[in-house]
Amino acid sequence: MRLTLHTDYALRVLLYLxxxxxxxxxxxxxxxxxxxxxxxxxxxxxxLGRAGLIRTVRGRGGGIELGQPADGIRIGDVVRLTEExxxxxxxxxxxxxxxxxxxxxxxxxxxxxxxxxxxxxxxxDNWTLSDILRMSARDDMMRRxxxxxxxxxxxxxx
Numbered sequence: 001m002r003l004t005l006h007t008d009y010a011l012r013v014l015l016y017l018x019x020x021x022x023x024x025x026x027x028x029x030x031x032x033x034x035x036x037x038x039x040x041x042x043x044x045x046x047x048l049g050r051a052g053l054i055r056t057v058r059g060r061g062g063g064i065e066l067g068q069p070a071d072g073i074r075i076g077d078v079v080r081l082t083e084e085x086x087x088x089x090x091x092x093x094x095x096x097x098x099x100x101x102x103x104x105x106x107x108x109x110x111x112x113x114x115x116x117x118x119x120x121x122x123x124x125d126n127w128t129l130s131d132i133l134r135m136s137a138r139d140d141m142m143r144r145x146x147x148x149x150x151x152x153x154x155x156x157x158x
Contacts, residue, residue: 001117001120003079003083004082004083005040006040006043006044006047006082006083007078007079007082007083009034009036009040009041009044010044010047010048010078010081010082011075011078012030012034012036013030013034013041013044013045013048013054013064014048014053014054014066014070014073014078014129015129015132015133016030016033016034017030017054017064017065017066018066018070018073018129018130018133019133021065021066021070023065024057024061024062024063024064024065025063025064025065026063026064027041027042027045027063027064030045030064044082045064047081047082048067048081049064049067051081052067052068053066053067053068053073053077053078053081054066054067055067069130070128070129070130070133071128071129071130071131072128073128073129073130074124074125074127074128075124075125075127075128075129075132076121076122076123076124076125076126076127077125079121079124080121
């Protein structure tokens with residue numbers, strides 16, 4: 001199974017915000033830090049905002065921030081939100097009986113792959129954004145994400 005870029009970007013923006021829990025940031029800042037298109041990041045932020053995972057504040061002093069504590073954001077929930085198509089094979093998309101597969105109704109891939117997907121999601125449900133931060137090289141991530149572009153390009157320290 002391959003997660004979409006939408007999911008990748010969603011996890012990145014949540015991680016970015018979790019690294020700066022008391023700071024509102026702009027979508028542009030998050031997009032630039034992650035070297036991602038601002039247009040794509042706007043779409044991701046919109047979806048995360050509608051789900052209550054992030055909070056958006058308009059106007060002067062506005063920006064985006066986590067909508068709930070990092071220890072309350074389960075990775076599985078983020079993947080479910082952003083992966084619209086989690087079915088691994090055609091029969092999982094359309095039901096066991098479908099016209100796209102000549103083995104429909106006889107083959108057990110439907111069951112086996114469904115069981116595997118459930119196990120995958122169960123593992124993700126056991127991890128929160130806070131868990132990921134605890135396991136990660138936090139200082140290295142912060143240096144990579146929050147170093148000014150001109151320093152990153154020139155290689156000079158601030």
